[in-house]
Amino acid sequence: MTVNVVVNDEAREVEPGTKAWQLFADDPDVVAARIDGDLRDLSVELAGGQRVEPVAIDSPDGLDILRHSTAHVMAQAVQELFPDARLGIGPPIADGFYYDFDVAEPFVPEDLAKIETRMRKIVKEGQKFSRREVDDDAARVELADEPYKLELIGLKSDTDAAEGASVEVGDGGLSIYDNLKRDGSLAWKDLCRGPHLPTTKRIPAFALMRSAAAYWRGDERNKQLQRIYGTAWESKEALEQHQHRIEEAQRRDHRRLGNELDLYSFPDEIGSGMAVFHPKGGVIKREMEDYVRRRHLEEGFDYVGTPHISKDGLFHTSGHLPYYADTMFPPMEMENAEYRLKAMNCPMHNLIYRSRQRSYRELPLRFFEFGSVYRYEKSGVVHGLTRVRAMTQDDSHSYVTPEQAPAEVEHLLTFVTGLLRDFGLDDYYFELSTRDDAKPDKFIGSDEQWETATAVLETAARTFGVDLVPDPGGAAFYGPKISVQARDAIGRTWQMSTIQYDFNQPAADRFNLEYVAADGTRQQPVMIHSAKFGSIERFIGVLVEHYAGAFPPWLAPVQAVGIPVAERHVDYLRTLGQRLKGAGIRFEVDDSDERMQKKIRTAQTQKVPLMLIVGDNDVENDAVSFRYRSGEQENGVAVDEAVTRILEAIATKSQV
Template sequence: MSINVTLVRESTTSQETLDDGTTGLDLFGQDRTIVACRVDGQIRDLHLPLPDGASVEPVLIDSPDGLNILRHSCAHVAAQAVQNLHEEAKLGIGPPITDGFYYDFQVAEPFTPEDLKALEKQMQRIVKEKQSFRRRVVSDDEARAELADEPFKLELITDKGSANAEDGSSMEVGAGELTIYENVRRNGERAWEDLCRGPHVPHTGYIPAFALTRSSAAYWRGDQKNQQLQRLYGTAWPSKEELQAYRTRMEEAAKRDHRKLGSELDLFSFPEEIGSGLPVFHPKGELIKMQMENYSRQRHLEAGYSFVSTPHITKGHLFETSKHLDWYADGMYPPMRVDEERDADGNVTKQGIDYYLKPMNCPMHNLIFQSRGRSYRELPLRLFEFGSVYRYEKSGVVHGLTRARGFTQDDAHIYCSREQMKDELTRLLTFVLDLLKDYGLDDFYLELSTRDPEKSVGDDATWEEATRTLAEVAQSSGLELVDDPGGAAFYGPKISVQAKDAIGRTWQLSTIQLDFFEPGLFDLEYTAADGSRQQPVMIHRALFGSIERFFGVLLEHYAGAFPVWLAPVQVVGIPVAGEFTEYLEEVAAKLRARGVRVEVDSSDDRMQKKIRNAQKQKVPYMLIAGGDDRAAGAVSFRYRSGEQKNGVPVEEAIEEIVDAIARKVQV
């Protein structure tokens, strides 16, 4: 018997007649750049027979799906290595993550660096054995019997209908059939097995380059109420060259870590006395933040935004109206019960009210729109706020400024008519991209997050209109558009601006969300030109995401060497000897009169140490002066790069600095 399939390769298709029982491996041979196949849109293992009439497409190892398969397969190899060396280890969950994978274990002692070296050697042996990954469908009872010694796997089997991507359990079980993947040696002997949905590479020899990177404590399924486990992190790549490039990037990223630079440059800190994820900005850090905010304010005023301000806390009823308590309560701090009154006997005479720290500003902005009658002549109404918000991030998720619990959103909500909607979105996306470029980021792509039917409100037709409109606006920008299925907020789809930094990492920055539902929840209306009452469309927009997070991104992007307009100290005057301090103070006074942030180092340190100190603080300009400079009314002009120009007239030096600030250049 034979079967017919449609083979899809890049932009070409062909009709193939194959023997019944032909597998993906038979079709594609031993090409190790192909790790799975997509059959009628579903990714499947290469060792499975192909069905008649199917559309078949190879999944390349360097594609996003291919990398996930590679890394999840490597996670299995890591888990096998752990149980080979630590027989008592119990298996948790091991999903792929950005640039790698992790696997959680219950072990007697935390993993040490020596353990990681031994585990890597064991993994290398498993890879060299070219153990095959073989998928086997099992019943719930069969899975329980085979995994009777794995308590965490037994829990997943019981909870298979509630598996989710956030805790990684969806990689193990879904709502349908259960499958176990066996690692089989070439002699047919079973080496290891794990509960898993797959797919996997054909055999371990398809894993050409990997490394274990670190270990840490973790909680079962990410919940601190559960058992503490040990998490093993690793990475895997299609080639040794790509693995080395990744290691180089990670070394550079470690040097640029904003938490490290924030301490070295005295910009901010996270005092234990205040609490996790709640930063305080020191004078230099606050000055940078102020410059970021002030420039943003200027640009927003020029673009026709109106500034508003709202409180940090509110009665819980507001978030009941907005439905955030229905859909977002896990991300909010617990309520504060206030205004309760009791008599002398302790009996409640007045019920208290729950107040919440606000996790977002949009409900309060809706109240501002609602505060009086609105006319179509006022639309688009663009409300803007630097609003402080508070979100209860889990402790394992908090990460410096880039994942904080308290932060300030540069938050805008735009109310417009349906007719204005598309033009306003187009204008808004252009405004967002232009402003990000002013801060030195210019390598973008866009992500379109669409509806999750299980986590959303509203009707299909409205969602389709909103999603289509955002897609058209994104496509007209000329930027690459990537789909993010199910990633929308509960009230509407969104465009996310993804920006690459100086070392090629991608950061999600601005978000633009189109909302047809919140205005209805708040009964927002305006009077149309024909006198009828109409409901506005609402556009949610956070340009930086948050000031704090954007600060952290820029700090890492520039490795602390901010462009001169953002640098907290733009110029340091360095006298060759103490007698020239007064001369440099006169130069500094002229610079300050032009708005330049300047200091004169009048310490007792030698000149070379003063230069080193300024370089460590990444100051853009050093003005050095000795006897010849003073006599000529000049300075020696030293740049952050180490380049130096001698005998530069003071007025010329001032003009160069002021011009660089105005043009927002990097020096």
């Protein structure tokens, strides 16, 4: 007697007891199976009526399984080398994995080298990943020497209580994975939900990257553990490509370039996550602000301004407290009231809307400001300009009738995608973040409100013909959102602009926002949040890395530099500089004592896009040698032509 399964949409008859691996035995790239939508080990026994799909090692799911399996191998190697090490959590992450350990001394590079060598031995042994289900009591007995695992067992219904906990525990039963030697004896075991590769020998390429301190469960009140980061890929070639991307990312690191190009700094005296912009960085910031202010006015927004602090009752009204309390700075006691630094601008914009009666004729009503907001990011995640505690948002809110919402979302998407293209970020996709129906306490609003809002965003996004990737559970508590995910010059993805549909704050039990409809009734508007840059600081950090500091002329702090062949040519360049500055061009003359070639190298190091080199013939002919950042040079260019070229490069936002 046989049972029926559907494999890749094709019906097949198999013998009872058939394992998933038997369906794909001829394809060595298959490392797991998706059975009725759930990821499972290839060792799972098939039942009748199931839909079975192969999971290839180079697919997103396959890479996660590969990396999680490699994390287990790393943890086994650590405990073999450091028997007193206690296990934390070891999930896959973007491009790699990590595992946390409680050890007596921090890991040093020599330790990582030893761990990696031991891992290669385990991989070569071809140990089998074998899953078995256990109940809570049995798991506690088996893992009695692992205090952090015991704590996870107690938290299994709340996987948000610890980063990465969902790979180990969750709703339902527990499982333990045994690493079995070829003779069937136990080499190592770990609490885990799986799935895993069939054997360690299916790990093609990996490397350990670094170690760092990490608080248990991400809580600064808990013990500090040691986290080892690694990466694993489907082939040695893919690993080498990844390592090359890392080297390129290090070359582009905006923290290093910010220092080398004198753009910004992060003084300890001010505090973690708070940047100061130097004059050259201030030029970039001002250009961005001028650009986005002008574009908002062109798109029908009214400029408003709000204070940096507010009574904290405002954030209770908006619903942000208690949802965002952990990321807001503590309250300040003043005049028998508690005040908070604002972490978002929308509640204050609602007060502007509510300041007088509104008519349907005014809608869409669009408010915009550069709002300074403050968020208490944990010290472990603060990172240069891309994760800060003090930021400036180009924050806007559109108040529309429900019927106007679809057109407004399209209007905003057109706006943000045009902005990204102007800044050279023209490779992007959309991500649609929705609520997690399994966690209703983390979201507010009715099913109907969520369905309507999600449909509006999804329909508008699909009109752009751009990939729309689902992000279940990623919505804000008050409504779904679209985020534009842009790829930079080396293929990394950054969340940039966001558009959020909010049916919460206008509600009667919140700000009670209304407009008088055409029939004289009072109706509730829909509120649509949008941030084009997100935060200006973060956007600058992304741009520095995207361009590796070599900004296009319109954004460059110094757009052109004058280089004299000899000291006698300096006055000519200064006179030319007055004309260039009069035309709005940011121009400097290098009148240092260095030789001409050294001045050219300095300009290239500072990534100045254009150089005007002047010698005797140029002075005589009212000309310059026009040199590009790439090294291309054209001699004898008339000054009028040189000015025209610079202005054209700025106006067209070209990259030279």
